Amino acid sequence: MNEELLIASAKNGDRKALAELVKNYEQTVYSFAFKVCRNREKAENIMQETFYSMIKSLHQFDGNSKLSTWLYRIVVNHCLMEARKNSRYTFVEQETDESLFDEKYIADWSSLPIKNLETKELRNILDSAIDKLQPEYRVVFTLRDVEEYSTEETAKMLELSVPAVKSRLHRARSFLRNEITKAFQK
Amino acid sequence: MNKEKVSCKDVMGHICESLSEEMNSPKCVAIKEHLETCHGCKSYFTSVEMTIDLYKKCTETLPGDVHKKLMAFLELTDEQ
Numbered sequence: 209m210n211e212e213l214l215i216a217s218a219k220n221g222d223r224k225a226l227a228e229l230v231k232n233y234e235q236t237v238y239s240f241a242f243k244v245c246r247n248r249e250k251a252e253n254i255m256q257e258t259f260y261s262m263i264k265s266l267h268q269f270d271g272n273s274k275l276s277t278w279l280y281r282i283v284v285n286h287c288l289m290e291a292r293k294n295s296r297y298t299f300v301e302q303e304t305d306e307s308l309f310d311e312k313y314i315a316d317w318s319s320l321p322i323k324n325l326e327t328k329e330l331r332n333i334l335d336s337a338i339d340k341l342q343p344e345y346r347v348v349f350t351l352r353d354v355e356e357y358s359t360e361e362t363a364k365m366l367e368l369s370v371p372a373v374k375s376r377l378h379r380a381r382s383f384l385r386n387e388i389t390k391a392f393q394k
Numbered sequence: 395m396n397k398e399k400v401s402c403k404d405v406m407g408h409i410c411e412s413l414s415e416e417m418n419s420p421k422c423v424a425i426k427e428h429l430e431t432c433h434g435c436k437s438y439f440t441s442v443e444m445t446i447d448l449y450k451k452c453t454e455t456l457p458g459d460v461h462k463k464l465m466a467f468l469e470l471t472d473e474q
Contacts, residue, residue, distance in 0.1 A: 381445060
């Protein structure tokens, strides 16, 4: 059954169609939640809440956007709610471009031992860097760079302007890159 | 056409903003020219690309039992 039919059937109370929709998107939702919150348990909870919200409001889905886009909006909201419980972020909006784009960060990565690192060690470095980033920046970076949505699509999903997405994106990229550099220089 | 003058700091900021996007404006042309000759900025550009790549590769597969828990939470079953 194609997705349009699945959605129509699910709206009419077909539990099998609903289960199929959930199955089709569970990996996408879980993976996105994990990339944003970097924690299996949290990703699992966010996924459950996302599909619970989807089922509750599927009747409001008008088909003007893709189901995936609509689901991303829901999962982003749940990720932001979860991430805001945490106040350890060191990267704040007020951080100046002066500190983000400081020339001291021009380090040649070809000399960094990235390839020699064990996966777990590298993962810890990536987790620790993204963990310091404000959730609003994390979701922009994940949607635009990791999930490869366009700037316009990302803006639509997050209900932000295109310049706001660009600004958050370039600051997030720079911050993460600097944090990874610092971790290797320790 | 006036030739744009850019500093390394301009380039670092612009690289992050424009990575993987169209680069045809006079500023972007100047950035490209700068990148070809400035080793530091070229390294910076590569490292930003690598940062994105590292996060892309760092994925997580849905554990098997999580699917079952999800279906139970939503009161759905695989065979209905």
